Amino acid sequence: MADELNFAIEIPCDGDGFVLLQCSQCGELFKLRPDDCESDEVAEICCPSCGIASDSYVTDDVLEFAMAVAKNEAFSVLRKEMKELERKTKGRAVSFKAGNFPKPDDVPVLQPSIDTLAVATCTHCRRQMKVSLLLSMSVFVCPLCGVSNFNDR
Template sequence: MSDEINMTISIPTDDDGYVLLQCEHCGTYFKATPSDLEDDRVLHIFCPSCGLISENYVTEDVFELAMKTVTNAVNDMIYNEFKKMERHSKKGIITFKVEKRPKHENEDPIRSGIEAMEICNFSCCERTTKIKPLLKMTGAYCPFCGVKNYEIE
């Protein structure tokens, strides 16, 4: 059996190409484009609301789907190993019987969600993000450089 298992979870973008993120400090949702998030010139992502850097911006939906996917895969691996043990124990003194495969948890697809956001242009980095309208009016931190911007276009 291999020591490494790779799994992929697809996170959808909205109609404008933005992916939903959530700050682990204040819980604020915002959106950014995958190309901006993967750009090597962007060292950290700042929360537009609190201005702090989080370890990750994974939403609860993505985390829950990841946990269900891993649980299903682990249950399948355990079941397959027990089946192998069952085949090898048929001729011995002690037999081993595996009844049925464990039930899989539903892996519901992720939806982009939270559509009440507006595109904001941050002139400091010449990038855009989607934030809530109230945050746009009161001023937001640039997710790419952390500068507080009160005049968001």
């Protein structure tokens, strides 16, 4: 049996190509483009509301989705190993019967649907993000470069 189990989980983007993130410090929801998040030019991502950099911006929905997928993948590997052990011990003095396996968990559908966020452009790095309407009309910290942006309307 392999010591590691690797699989990919894709987080869907909205119609404009933004992925939903959530600050673990203040709970603020915002969206960034995946290319911007993974860019070598971005040292760290910070929250547009509180300005604090966090280790993770994974939403609860994505975490629930990932846990369900991981559990199903692990049970699939275990099922395969148990069936293999059953096959190898069949007809021997000591045999193993795998028995019935639990059904896989239903994997929740990820929806990138927080439509109340407004597109904002950083005056410093010129990158776009989606932040709450209140932040877009007042002041927000650019999650990618860390510069405060003030609405001059």
